Structures are given as C-alpha cells and as structure tokens.
Amino acid sequence: MPDFDPDRAWNIHPQVAVRPEPFGALLYHFGTRKLSFLKDRTLVDIVRSLEDQPSARTAVEAAGVAPEAVDKYVGAVGTLAASQMVVERESAPAS
Structure with a gap:
C-alpha cells in the first residue's frame, strides 16, 4: 500500500458506510x-467532502480548519487511509 499523500485526491472507500x-x-x-x-x-x-476536493489537504482547508491545526486533520485522514476507510481516487482519463 502506498504512503498517504495529502496532496493527492482521496475518497471514502466504496465499501465504507458513514452513519451520523x-x-x-x-x-x-x-x-x-x-x-x-x-x-x-x-x-x-x-x-464527506473528499470526493468534491482535489486533495485531502484541500478538503481540510475547505472545512475552515485553522492553519495551525491543518497537520492534525491531515494526519487523521492519513490514519483513515492506513485503515482503508479512505482510498486514493483514480485520476480521470484525459480527454
């Protein structure tokens, strides 16, 4: 499994259910x-916003996270990636 790169695109794994x-x-x-x-x-x-953002870092920033807390949230997404709750999104084929 490749290392988590917060500057790449991520999604919730298709086999993961999110229950509020x-x-x-x-x-x-x-x-x-x-x-x-x-x-x-x-x-x-x-x-929940990962699928709408170009990267995990962008999703964190778009959520209004203060600059000093960005690393904390990026790390949390990385932990979810390590447990396969989120997976790297495939790039769309070039047209």
Whole structure:
C-alpha cells in the first residue's frame, strides 16, 4: 500500500458506510469489518467532502480548519487511509 499523500485526491472507500451519530459519525468497512469512530464533526465534514476536493489537504482547508491545526486533520485522514476507510481516487482519463 502506498504512503498517504495529502496532496493527492482521496475518497471514502466504496465499501465504507458513514452513519451520523450525536458524537460525530461511525465508519464501517464491510470488506474488512473494521469500525472507526469519528468524534470530531470537522473531521466528519472533511471525510464527506473528499470526493468534491482535489486533495485531502484541500478538503481540510475547505472545512475552515485553522492553519495551525491543518497537520492534525491531515494526519487523521492519513490514519483513515492506513485503515482503508479512505482510498486514493483514480485520476480521470484525459480527454
């Protein structure tokens, strides 16, 4: 598995379900049967916005994260990538 690169495009894994909870969200991977608890609503917003952003770093910045906290959230997305909750998005073929 390649290293997490926050400057590349990422998506929620197709086999991952996101369930909103009062504390944030639950992520369940139907393939690996892993469960992740997101206890930070900003992180939930970032994860949900990955498909609409050109990179994980851009998703963090678009969520309004303060510059001094960007590394914390980028690291959290990297942890989700390591557990296969998010996967690198394939580039669209050139037309």
